[in-house]
Amino acid sequence: MTPQTDAPRHVVATSAEADTVLRRLAREGWTVRSGFALPDPSWDVGNARLVLHGRIGDDDLESARLAVLASARGAGVVAICDAESSAGRALVDDLTRLGPVNQSADSSGDVIATLIPEQRALLDRLASGDTIAAAAAAEFLSLRTANRRIAEARQLFGVRTTREAVLAYLRQRQRQPE
Incomplete structure (x- = not known):
């Protein structure tokens, strides 16, 4: 089974940011629960629209592990931690493997x-004129995976079309220091 790709994943720096995110998710119909341990023994909890939240300390590897496991099982996650700490970087890296991660506005x-x-890589290839199918083949991805990755990128950029995502990507890439 694959994780639900639309389950929210947030890593924020403060409790205030977490409260803002959690209020928005609750308004959108998510059930908010403190802690990262899942109450449901079934593997796929994506249909429950459950979002787990809590603080992850610099050395709290168990909570980080539980947060990643919950996300892999389809639950949403809102983690309060320092994204620059080693545990925070590892958490963001692990969650990113499951899908897009929204980080603090401070980042x-x-x-x-x-x-x-x-x-x-896909956005670079699309920007150079490749089709999604050609970009997928060049990156050794299935077309389905490539389409999912591009859809996630559109969501992150907050745009509706792939063309808009490519343009937003190019604009942000130009603003980055070399």
Whole structure:
């Protein structure tokens, strides 16, 4: 089974940011629960629209492990931690393997930093004129996976079309220091 790709994944720096995200998710119909341990013994909890939240300390590897497991099983995750700490970087890296991760507004609002390498490679190829099918083949991805990665990128950029995502990617890439 694959994780639900639309389950929210947020890594934020403060409790205030977490509260803002959690209020929005609750309004959208998500059930908010403290802690990262899942109450449901079944593997796929994506249909429950459950979002788990809590603080992950610099050395709290068990909570980080539980957060990643919950996300892999389809639950949403809102983790309060320092994304620059070793545990925070590992958490963001692990969650990114499952899908897009929204980080603190304090993290410069740079969407490119939240893209996984496959998404960046696909967007680069699309920007150079390749079709999604050609870009997928060049990156050794199935067309389905490529389409999912591009859809996730569109969501991260907050746009509706692939063309808009490519343009947003190029604009942000130009603003990055070399």
